[in-house]
Amino acid sequence: MSICYSVNIVDIAANYLYPMTSYSFDHFCDLTIDSNVVEANTKFAFKLFQKILKQEGEKNVFVSPISVAIALIMTYNGASGDTQQAMAKTLELQGISLEKVNEANASLVRSLENADSDVKLSVSNSLWARQGIDFYPEFIQTNQQFYDAKIQVIDFDNPHSPKVINSWVKKHTQGKIEKIIDNTEIDGILLLLNAIYFKGNWTEKFDHNLTVKLPFYLLNGTTKYHPLMSGSGSYNYYENEIFQAVSLPYGEERLSFYIFLPRKSTTLESFQQQLSMKNWQKWIKEFKLRDGTIKLPRFKLEYELQLKDVLSNLGMAVAFTKQADFANMTPISTNSNPVVIKEVKHKTFIEVNEEGTEAAAVTEVFDITIGGFIPFEEPFQMVVDRPFYCGIGDNQTGTVLFMGQVVEPM
Numbered sequence: 001m002s003i004c005y006s007v008n009i010v011d012i013a014a015n016y017l018y019p020m021t022s023y024s025f026d027h028f029c030d031l032t033i034d035s036n037v038v039e040a041n042t043k044f045a046f047k048l049f050q051k052i053l054k055q056e057g058e059k060n061v062f063v064s065p066i067s068v069a070i071a072l073i074m075t076y077n078g079a080s081g082d083t084q085q086a087m088a089k090t091l092e093l094q095g096i097s098l099e100k101v102n103e104a105n106a107s108l109v110r111s112l113e114n115a116d117s118d119v120k121l122s123v124s125n126s127l128w129a130r131q132g133i134d135f136y137p138e139f140i141q142t143n144q145q146f147y148d149a150k151i152q153v154i155d156f157d158n159p160h161s162p163k164v165i166n167s168w169v170k171k172h173t174q175g176k177i178e179k180i181i182d183n184t185e186i187d188g189i190l191l192l193l194n195a196i197y198f199k200g201n202w203t204e205k206f207d208h209n210l211t212v213k214l215p216f217y218l219l220n221g222t223t224k225y226h227p228l229m230s231g232s233g234s235y236n237y238y239e240n241e242i243f244q245a246v247s248l249p250y251g252e253e254r255l256s257f258y259i260f261l262p263r264k265s266t267t268l269e270s271f272q273q274q275l276s277m278k279n280w281q282k283w284i285k286e287f288k289l290r291d292g293t294i295k296l297p298r299f300k301l302e303y304e305l306q307l308k309d310v311l312s313n314l315g316m317a318v319a320f321t322k323q324a325d326f327a328n329m330t331p332i333s334t335n336s337n338p339v340v341i342k343e344v345k346h347k348t349f350i351e352v353n354e355e356g357t358e359a360a361a362v363t364e365v366f367d368i369t370i371g372g373f374i375p376f377e378e379p380f381q382m383v384v385d386r387p388f389y390c391g392i393g394d395n396q397t398g399t400v401l402f403m404g405q406v407v408e409p410m
Contacts, residue, residue, distance in 0.1 A: 032107070033104055033107045033108050033111060033397055034096075034100055034103070034104035034107075036096055036100075036104075037093075037096060037100065037101055037104035037105065037108070038104070038108065038397050038398060038399060039092075040091060040092035040093050040096065040101075041065070041066060041069050041092075041108075041399060041400075042277050042280075042281075042398060042399070042400060043092040043277050044065060044068075044069055044090070044091050044092050045065030045066070045069070045277070045400045045403065046065075046275070046276055046277040046280065046400075047090075047092075047314055048063070048065050048068060048307075048310065048314065049061075049063065049065065049275070049403050050272070050275070050276075051310045051313055051314060052305065052310055053272050053405060055309070055310060056305075058219050058268065058387075058407055059405075059407060060301055060303065060404070060405065060406055060407055060408060060410070061303060061404050061405040062301050062303045062348045062350050062359075062402065062403075062404035062405075062406075063303070063305070063346060063348060063361070063402070063403060063404065064196055064346075064348055064359075064361030064363070064401060064402050065400055065402075065403065066196070066399060066400065066401055067194045067195070067196045067346070067361040067362070067363040068194075068307065068344070068346055068363045069091060070105065070109075070123070070125065070147065070194045070363070071125075071192055071193070071194040071344070071363035071364065071365050072087065072090075072091060072311075072344070072363075072365065073091065073093075073101060073102075073105060074125060074127070074143050074147055074149065074192050074194070074365070075087075075192055075319075075326075075341065075365045075368070076088070076091065076093075076098075076101075077098065077102070077139055077142050077143060077328070077329075078136075078139045078326045078328045078329025078330070079319070079325065079326055079328060079329070080325045080326065080327040080328045081325040081327070082318055082323070082325060083316075083318050083319050083323075083324050083325040083326065084325070084328075086315055086316045086317070086318045086319065087316050087319060089315045089316070090311060090314045090315040090316040102142060102145075102146035102147075103146065105146065105147070106145075106146040106147070108397060108399065109123045109147075109148075111396075111397065112394060112397075112399065112401075115254045115255060115394065115396070116200070116250065116251040116252045116254050116255060117251065117252070118200065118201050118250065118251025118252060119198070119199070119200040119201075119250050119251050119254075119255055120197070120198070120199040120200075121196075121197070121198050121199075121200075121255075121401075122172070122195075122196070122197045123194070123195075123196050124148075124150075124172040124194070124195045124196075124197075125143070125147040125148060125149040125150070125192075125193065125194050125195075126149055126150040126151075126152060126168055126192075126193045127140070127143060127149050127150070127151050127152070127190065127191070127192055127193075128152045128154050128165055128190065128191040128192075128193070129151065129152065129153050129154070129189070129190050130153075130154070130155075130156050130188070130189040130190065131153050131154060131155045131156070133189045133190075133330065133332065134330060134331055134332065135190070135329060135330045136328060136329060136330060136331065138328070139328060139329050139330075143192075149192075150168075156186040156187070156188070161186065162179075162181035162182070162186070165180065165181050165191065165193070166178065166179035166180060166181055168193070168195075169193065169195060169362050172195035172197065172362075173195050173196075173197050173349070173360035173361075173362060174197050174199075174360065176197070176349040176358065176359075176360040177195075177347050177348075177349055177360050177361075177362050180193065180345060180347060180362050180364050180366075181364075181366075186366070187369060188342060188366065188368050188369035189330070189332075189339065189368055189369060189370065190329075190330075190368040191364060191365070191366045191368070192364070192365040192366075192368070193362065193363070193364050193365075194361075194362065194363045195360070195361070195362045196359075196360065196361045196362075196401070197359075197360045198357070198358065198359040198360070198392065198401065198402070199356070199357070199358045199359075200250030200251060200255060200257075200356050200357050200392075201250060201251060201355055201356040202248060202249070202250060202355065202356045202357075203248075203249045203250060203251060203252075203253055204231065204233060205354055205355055205356070206229040206230065206231050206296075206353075206354035206355075207230070207231075207354070208354050210229070210230040210231075211227050211228065211229045211230065211298060211354060212227070212228065212230075213225040213226060213227055213228070214226070214228045214295065214385060215385060216228075216297060216385050216386065216408075216409060217385055217386045218386075218387075218407070218408055219268065219387060219407055224408070226297055226298075226299075226409050227297065227298045228295040228296065228297055228298070228383075228384070228385065229295065229296050229297075229298055229353075229354055230293065230294070230295050231293065231294050231296075232291075232292070232293040232294075233291070233292075234289045234290065234291050234292075235247065235248065235289070235290065235292060235294065236249075236256075236287040236288065236289060236290075237287060237288070237289075237290040237292060237380055237382075238283060238286045238287045238288070239380065241263070242262060242263055242266045242270070242271060242274060243260050243261055243262050243263060243266065243271060244260075244261045244263070244380070244382045245258065245259060245260045245261070245283065245287070246258075246259050246292075246294055246382055247287055248294075248296075249395075250356060250357070253395070254394065254395055254396050255392065255393070255394055255395065255401075256392070256393055256395055257352070257357055257390065257391075257392055258284075258390060258391045258392075258393055259294075259296065259382075259384060259388055259389070259390050260275075260388060260389040260390070261382060261384050261386070261388045261389075262386075262387070262388070262389075264386070268387055268405075268407070271389070275389065281398070284393075284398075290377055290379070290380055291377075291379040291380075292379045292380035292381060292382065293379065293380075293381050293382070294382045294383075294384070295382070295383045295384060295385070296352070296384045297352075297384060297406070297409035298352060298353050298354070298409070299350075299351070299352055299406060299409035299410055300349075300350070300351040300352075300410055301348075301349070301350050301351075301404070301406070301409075301410060302347075302348070302349050303347070303348045303349075303404075304345075304346070304347045304348075305345075305346050305347075306343055306344070306345055306346075307343075307344040307345070307346055308320055308341075308343050308344060311344060319340065319341045320340055320341050320342070321340060322338050322340065323338070324338050324339065324340040324341065325338070326338075326339040326340075326368070329368075332370070337370055338370070339368055339369070339370060340368070340369060340370075341365055341368055342366060342368065342369050343366055344363065344364065344365050344366070345363070345364045345366060346361070346362070346363045346364075347361065347362045348360065348361040348362075348402070349361075350402065350404065357392065359392065359401075359402050361402065387405070387406060387407040387408075388405075388406055389403070389404070389405050389406075390403070390404050390405075390406060391403040391404070
């Protein structure tokens with residue numbers, strides 16, 4: 001892939017806005033991942049997902065909560081006062097020091113990126129600073145040190161700047177998400193970007209020859225014929241009176257694709273009400289190996305959402321108002337001249353097929369601006385021929401990388 005842009009837009013003035021210090025990200029690979037931070041990330045994931053489901057209703061939804069969390073935590077490093085407290089509450093980080101949060105997330109990312117030789121998982125971060133604006137060295141250095149964030153000084157008034165930023169997005173999502181900036185001019189002082197790319201091959205691939213078009217029953221009562229893949233064997237499986245669920249592992253089985261299929265007698269809304277972090281953790285513990293067969297739609301989805309309203313409803317509305325306090329980010333932030341978050345934008349991509357799963361996500365905090373023994377059981381049959389929930393999770397740390405609702409496979 002070739003990315004062309006003028007050298008005078010990017011990479012020209014970094015050293016005279018703030019001192020740049022080199023850090024070794026490898027330092028964090030041996031740190032213990034703080035379970036309190038992982039728990040906070042998971043709590044935030046389910047709060048965020050529930051709010052999005054309520055807002056989006058009966059639509060296809062696919063998000064990466066960890067991408068949103070990392071982008072917001074990079075921003076959180078510049079918050080102060082009531083804004084810092086509100087963001088901590090939203091992110092479930094109350095009582096955890098900022099140093100612990102940063103160290104744990106650095107360790108978590110490194111652990112995930114090296115989880116499995118059969119899985120490609122990359123987490124990339126970048127900060128795009130308006131040319132001529134001063135930022136505190138500690139804010140910049142912290143995001144470099146713990147999030148390996150690439151720092152770029154850029155002329156936001158140059159009409160080519162969005163193309164440069166979008167080129168970074170395309171590169172770090174392997175071309176699956178081509179752009180995050182639509183407008184030709186950015187009126188803020190800073191953009192923070194997180195990009196996640198995931199590609200995992202199933203431990204046991206689906207046989208292409210067994211994929212056939214079968215009915216998929218939509219919420220409006222109509223039926224569409226869609227390719228359903230077929231597999232059989234021993235799977236980690238759980239069922240109760242409201243759903244069937246199966247875990248399909250990737251590679252060496254540290255990471256899995258989870259599918260929750262509500263019973264025909266269960267409405268989508270009633271299942272949503274049960275979908276919480278507490279229940280998720282309880283259900284995951286109940287999974288056990290069981291022989292069975294599964295039919296799963298082959299699908300590809302792209303999804304995009306503005307998160308300002310969702311995050312405001314989760315408790316950090318102050319960060320989007322003139323009462324925002326980002327005094328630890330830049331000296332230009334004052335009571336009379338507050339720096340605020342204008343919007344948080346999230347875009348995702350997922351493709352599930354016979355070989356495995358490819359997924360990507362980008363979160364942008366943008367226009368920060370002035371203003372054991374297994375007893376015998378009958379083999380299960382799980383036919384995913386109606387709306388379902390899915391997620392990609394790390395079985396070692398419990399981190400939820402992606403989660404979604406598929407009401408109509410595409």
